[in-house]
Amino acid sequence: MATMKTGRRVAVIGGGVIGVCAASWLLRDGHDVTIIEPGGIGMGSSYGNAGCLNASSVVPMSMPGNLAKVPGWLLDPLGPLSIRWSYLPKIAPWLLAFARAGTPEKVAHQAAALCPLLQDSFGAYAPLVRDANAGHLVRRNGHLVAYRTKQDFAGDALGWKLRRDNGIGFDLLERDALWQQEPSLSHDYALGVFIPDNGHTTNPNQLVRALADAFQRDGGKILVAGARGFALAGERLVAVETDAGDVPADAAVVAAGARSRPFTVELGDAIPLDTERGYHVIITDPEAVPRTSILDAAGKFVATPMDMGLRLAGTVEFAGLDADPDWRRARKLLTLGQRLFPALRDAYVEERLSLWMGFRPSMPDSLPVIGPSRRSRDVVYAFGHGHVGLAAGATTGRAVADIVAGRPSELPLHAFSPTRFK
Ligand SMILES: Cc1cc2nc3c(=O)[nH]c(=O)nc-3n(C[C@H](O)[C@H](O)[C@H](O)COP(=O)(O)OP(=O)(O)OC[C@H]3O[C@@H](n4cnc5c(N)ncnc54)[C@H](O)[C@@H]3O)c2cc1C
Known part of the structure; x- marks a missing residue:
């Protein structure tokens, strides 16, 4: 050009x-x-994100009712949230603003604002990707959200309403239909939501x-x-x-x-910019390769098939920009991934794993x-x-x-x- x-x-x-x-x-x-x-x-x-190019990501992080779940998340060794207590005084105002952003009216406003930012992700990338000859790195093949129980799904009702209100189409898949859509998935997952218009990159970097x-x-x-x-x-x-x-x-x-x-x-x-630190672990030559990216709704992590292997990415850690990574958070993603995909091994030699930590640039709203x-x-x-x-x-x-x-x-x-x- x-x-x-x-x-x-x-x-x-x-x-x-x-x-x-x-x-x-x-x-x-x-x-x-x-x-x-x-x-x-x-x-x-x-570099290390989950690679999702999802129009359905209009649901804000601070949702009504989330605050009540925080103690449980913090106490659960495999939970999606952790905080370095020494960082608490510094991030307290951000956390307060985050909590305040989670009212039903505000999240409806936030989702409506995120909608035009995300809805045409593929269309907006298309000219850039075409001119860079990078089409092979982008897949528009959908995204699956996997639930273990119908109660878990019911608990996310507001999130699905926000998606519906913003024009996101999705299909509910129960048991056989779910396992047909994603044969690599554990049968402990009873329900899934498939979003056909979503997709991912096979290598964000x-x-x-x-x-x-x-x-x-x-x-x-x-x-x-x-x-x-x-x-x-x-x-x-x-x-x-x-x-x-x-x-x-x-x-x-x-x-x-x-x-x-x-x-x-x-x-x-x-x-009020701060960071939600996140982690990933990649398994090279994985025994399970899902067809699409999958969000484990309870674990709040994403499994994405990438060029370098199966990437399990997620978790939120409040610890600022300077603290050392806590690699146990990445290894926990491996444990959660083993629950999602029964074909994965019980243990891996270090050479087959690659761990990463990065800094999401995060606003309270x-x-x-x-x-x-x-x-x-x-x-x-x-x-x-x-x-x-x-x-x-x-x-x-x-x-x-x-x-x-x-x-x-x-x-x-x-x-x-x-x-x-x-
Ligand atoms: C675990 C995890 C999973 C995620 N999954 C997804 C996903 O599936 N889909 C999605 O859409 N998003 C995802 N994200 C979020 C996404 O990765 C970030 O929102 C996005 O990468 C932010 O891009 P950025 O360019 O703003 O920041 P960065 O990619 O961090 O780039 C900022 C750059 O600025 C440079 N810089 C810093 N200081 C200076 C300076 N003084 N002068 C010049 N340059 C400087 C840095 O070196 C860096 O290269 C995920 C994030 C994490 C951590």
């Missing part, structure tokens, strides 16, 4: 899925675009890297450096300061994932922050996608390009405003 360099100089801070997608759309608008990334492209949260390779091929630049802040002349951006010197820029995008907060503080915005900063409209925020950043990547990137161009965006942006926090 040939682009003319007639636009502005745009610096994109962060080479995760959000930064790379934003950079790709900005390049298409004819801007002179530089991604500033200190690590490898797509090596942050975008490769997908982001393929998009970044196409971006470079078409004239985009990648600077291996950490961004430190902004040089402003009044309200106008002059440069992004990095540890490799200043990058002159007329506009900048903050897409540093869970590490975006210092940039917002510098620009005078009080944005489950909505990302997409919009200009308070101090300078030249700096656009695009972070805080929590559990849905991969699915929302291309749509977010397109909206960022709209904001930089000053044209109306197809994506309603009001709910994602950086100024929505008191």
Whole structure:
């Protein structure tokens, strides 16, 4: 794809899925675009996620009734939630805001806002994926949510109502129909919900890297450096300061994932970004290969067939950006996976396992922050996608390009405003 360099100089801070997608759309608008990334492209949260590109992920994390479940989750050694108690004082305000976000009215609003961000994930990625020759990394073959009991399913009624209200189609599968849909599944699971329009990538890191390779091929630049802040002349951006010197820029995008907060503080915005740490374990040459990605509803983890093996990904750990990983959380995912798929072995040699921990960039209201900063409209925020950043990547990137161009965006942006926090 040939682009003319007639636009502005745009610096994109962060080479995760959000930064790379934003950079790709900005390049298409004819801007002179530089991604500033200190690590490898797509090596942050975008590396180890469950790969789901699910329009059905409109259900926010803080749901009515969840608070009552927290003690049980924390006490269960295989539970989906853990907290490093030393981090509690720091994250307490975030947790309070999270709890407050979980009223029936608010979750209906959040789901309606997430719907246009996620509903056309495949359509929004399509031009980027096509130009990057990355079609082999994307599968639109559905997604299964597996329940052990009908009571568990009934407990999620509000989530399914939110999906139905937002136009998500799904099929209920009981026993034989469920096991026919997914032969690798344990018969301890009695009920499933199949969402045909969903899908996944078989390698999230490769997908982001393929998009970044196409971006470079078409004239985009990648600077291996950490961004430190902004040089402003009044309200106008002059440069992004990095540890490799200043990058002159007329506009900048903050897409540093869970590490975006210092940039917002510098620009005078009080944005409650924190991190929900997540883990994965990959079994190479797995004995069970599901047809689609599967969410274990009670375990709150996803099993996805990927190019490198079976990835079991999930859990939420509140421990901030600095604490060491607790690898027991990843190993617990293996135990849960063995319950989901009876064909998996009881034990694996370490060589067949690969463990990972990453930082979801998470907002208490489950909505990302997409919009200009308070101090300078030249700096656009695009972070805080929590559990849905991969699915929302291309749509977010397109909206960022709209904001930089000053044209109306197809994506309603009001709910994602950086100024929505008191
Ligand atoms: C276990 C797990 C499972 C998940 N499953 C899914 C899923 O199935 N589907 C889905 O849609 N989402 C999923 N997610 C969420 C998804 O991975 C994230 O929302 C998404 O990757 C966020 O992308 P990002 O680009 O904002 O952040 P990142 O991918 O973290 O990228 C941010 C980048 O900014 C860089 N950076 C940091 N500081 C600086 C600086 N000072 N200067 C320049 N660059 C900097 C970092 O090095 C990093 O590369 C999952 C997450 C986890 C942890």
